[in-house]
Amino acid sequence: xxxxxxxxxxxxxxxxxxxxxNSITLAGGESLDVILDATDTTRYPSGSVFYLYTxxxxxxxxxxxxxxxxxxEVRIN
Amino acid sequence: xxxxxxNTTFSKSRLLLVPVLVMLFAATVYASAPGxxxxxxxxxxxxxxxxxxxxxxxxxxxxxxxxxxxxxxPPATLMPGATCPTMQVPGPTLIVMEGQTVxxxxxxxxxxxxGNTSILFPGFNVTATGGxxxxxxxxxxxCPTPTACTTNTVxxxxxxxxxxxxxxxxxxxxxxxxxxxxxGAIIVVPTAVPTGCTAVGSIPAHYxxxxxxxxxxxxxxxxxxxxxxSCYDREYLFQFSEMDPGIHKNALxxxxxxxxCAATSPTCHLDVPTEPYHPAYFMINGRSMPDxxxxxxxxxxxxxxxxxxxxxxxxxQVLLRIIGQGRWQHPFHEHGNHVRILGRDGxxxxxxxxxxxxxxxxxxxxTTTTTPGLAMDGIFYWTGKGLxxxxxxxxxxxxxxxxxxxxxxxxxxxxTAATTALNYYEWCQDHNKPLEAAPxxxxxxxxxxTLPDPNILANGAWFGGSPYLxxxxxxxxxxxTGTTPPSGTIANSPTGEAGFAFMWHSHNERxxxxxxxxxxxxxxxxxxxxxxxxxDESN
Numbered sequence: 001x002x003x004x005x006x007x008x009x010x011x012x013x014x015x016x017x018x019x020x021x022n023s024i025t026l027a028g029g030e031s032l033d034v035i036l037d038a039t040d041t042t043r044y045p046s047g048s049v050f051y052l053y054t055x056x057x058x059x060x061x062x063x064x065x066x067x068x069x070x071x072x073e074v075r076i077n
Numbered sequence: 078x079x080x081x082x083x084n085t086t087f088s089k090s091r092l093l094l095v096p097v098l099v100m101l102f103a104a105t106v107y108a109s110a111p112g113x114x115x116x117x118x119x120x121x122x123x124x125x126x127x128x129x130x131x132x133x134x135x136x137x138x139x140x141x142x143x144x145x146x147x148x149x150x151p152p153a154t155l156m157p158g159a160t161c162p163t164m165q166v167p168g169p170t171l172i173v174m175e176g177q178t179v180x181x182x183x184x185x186x187x188x189x190x191x192g193n194t195s196i197l198f199p200g201f202n203v204t205a206t207g208g209x210x211x212x213x214x215x216x217x218x219x220c221p222t223p224t225a226c227t228t229n230t231v232x233x234x235x236x237x238x239x240x241x242x243x244x245x246x247x248x249x250x251x252x253x254x255x256x257x258x259x260x261g262a263i264i265v266v267p268t269a270v271p272t273g274c275t276a277v278g279s280i281p282a283h284y285x286x287x288x289x290x291x292x293x294x295x296x297x298x299x300x301x302x303x304x305x306x307s308c309y310d311r312e313y314l315f316q317f318s319e320m321d322p323g324i325h326k327n328a329l330x331x332x333x334x335x336x337x338c339a340a341t342s343p344t345c346h347l348d349v350p351t352e353p354y355h356p357a358y359f360m361i362n363g364r365s366m367p368d369x370x371x372x373x374x375x376x377x378x379x380x381x382x383x384x385x386x387x388x389x390x391x392x393x394q395v396l397l398r399i400i401g402q403g404r405w406q407h408p409f410h411e412h413g414n415h416v417r418i419l420g421r422d423g424x425x426x427x428x429x430x431x432x433x434x435x436x437x438x439x440x441x442x443x444t445t446t447t448t449p450g451l452a453m454d455g456i457f458y459w460t461g462k463g464l465x466x467x468x469x470x471x472x473x474x475x476x477x478x479x480x481x482x483x484x485x486x487x488x489x490x491x492x493t494a495a496t497t498a499l500n501y502y503e504w505c506q507d508h509n510k511p512l513e514a515a516p517x518x519x520x521x522x523x524x525x526x527t528l529p530d531p532n533i534l535a536n537g538a539w540f541g542g543s544p545y546l547x548x549x550x551x552x553x554x555x556x557x558t559g560t561t562p563p564s565g566t567i568a569n570s571p572t573g574e575a576g577f578a579f580m581w582h583s584h585n586e587r588x589x590x591x592x593x594x595x596x597x598x599x600x601x602x603x604x605x606x607x608x609x610x611x612x613d614e615s616n
Binding site for chain 1: 252404406408421426427428436437438439440444446448449450451
């Protein structure tokens with residue numbers, strides 16, 4: 001994660017404060033900038049697909065229909 | 078005419094409010110992060126009614142202790158009256174040491190129609206035994222006749238692998254059971270004291286006024302994580318949740334209608350809709366304001382033992398352990414400064430710039446938004462930096478020796494050389510800069526503001542008529558004859574505590590109401606106390 005609300009994660013002594021995480025949390029009106037690093041082609045080979053989704057399970061549905069909501073895919077071309 | 082009418086209305090409401098405030102804020106009480114200790118915890122899930130400040134008793138489910146815990150932290154010597162009832166909201170805070178193997182035995186004593194229940198400990202590798210296998214973990218079956226039951230207890234075992242604050246909550250029918258109150262916190266404390274941190278029990282003495290004794294140490298540990306940059310001086314745990322009373326009423330009606338039903342009967346279950354969701358109670362540690370500012374373990378809340386009532390001295394590093402336990406996010410805003418996040422869900426956030434890097438990388442947050450199931454640890458501190466006036470009201474011409482203290486800036490601009498000084502951690506750039514140009518006390522002019530005459534201004538619950546911190550703060554603002562006119566403050570005595578009050582609250586304004594009545598809900602007052610005032614967290 002490299003930025004929060006359009007501010008680079010770097011302190012006044014120019015230390016980089018970016019960090020690695022497997023989940024990000026957003027409140028209303030907030031924005032984040034993250035970099036997905038897929039340079040390791042052994043772990044992320046061409047053609048592989050990864051889910052991008054909320055761990056709040058009740059947000060993974062469309063009303064009464066299961067398998068929907070806040071989920072999409074990251075495809076490595 | 079219209080203005081006059083509005084004024085009359087306001088006066089009437091204030092007349093009504095004053096006696097209420099006297100009643101509510103009469104006792105000065107503090108928090109910390111109290112909980113139960115040990116390696117084996119025998120918990121139960123039960124139903125009971127919890128209290129809300131509008132007078133409502135809300136039918137709820139909660140975890141509690143089925144047998145006495147091994148211990149309490151802070152211990153009973155520091156916090157008399159510590160108990161672990163058989164049902165409480167939030168559930169007992171489990172305080173364990175890093176690396177320990179922890180066993181939690183859960184017995185289901187919920188009404189039979191409530192069905193199975195369980196506990197999830199996200200962030201740990203849990204081995205579950207007993208009960209029956211459920212969707213997410215092993216579940217304890219309900220038991221209408223406890224003596225004949227063999228499957229209503231389930232055991233969870235895990236190693237408390239890394240320090241930090243985490244949530245635990247029901248893994249069975251979570252939309253209903255978490256709403257009903259089945260959630261709590263687990264705190265893993267580091268085993269070692271990182272270099273530079275102060276071990277528990279050896280906190281340095283601050284300025285102690287005559288008649289006061291040095292403070293006891295209520296911390297659970299010297300640091301939040303195994304990192305020398307996570308030392309702290311004081312700590313508080315805040316769990317945010319909300320309740321829709323309609324769901325609770327419906328659950329009670331169905332439980333009552335199915336009293337005595339056999340677990341095997343196809344009709345012995347609840348069908349409580351949890352959508353649409355209309356919460357009306359917004360709670361910190363299971364209590365709504367002003368109940369959250371009453372003592373820990375207060376007898377009037379037998380099922381809501383934990384409070385939310387932070388105090389601190391200037392410059393102290395205060396660890397906030399914050400958990401979202403409900404279904405909604407809550408924008409928790411700490412007035413007075415930003416919060417530097419240390420870690421999330423027990424994961425210390427470090428910069429990954431270079432190998433072995435130890436720079437903290439957690440964001441500096443204006444508002445620490447709570448998210449369901451997510452815990453964060455952060456550091457808050459208050460100094461006068463940025464006020465552009467001297468919060469102690471120092472004045473070289475004063476006849477009061479405590480008003481003439483020196484301020485020697487360290488590399489960061491703070492007065493830190495004398496750790497027992499009354500103005501330790503003063504921001505020296507504003508030293509000898511009083512607030513008022515034309516004061517009523519003995520402070521000379523030059524300040525940026527003119528305050529209303531405290532001899533005329535009616536005081537509220539938190540403002541003592543003096544804008545200054547420290548002994549004789551009232552004299553500095555009001556004059557040498559200074560007593561606080563006309564009746565003194567109720568909750569923040571200008572002669573003793575002389576603190577600054579900051580509202581810590583949800584930034585979603587509806588959430589600072591109790592059943593739509595202001596004030597209430599997710600709101601508490603944080604007090605920055607002058608250093609001669611002994612902060613006693615025992616209650």
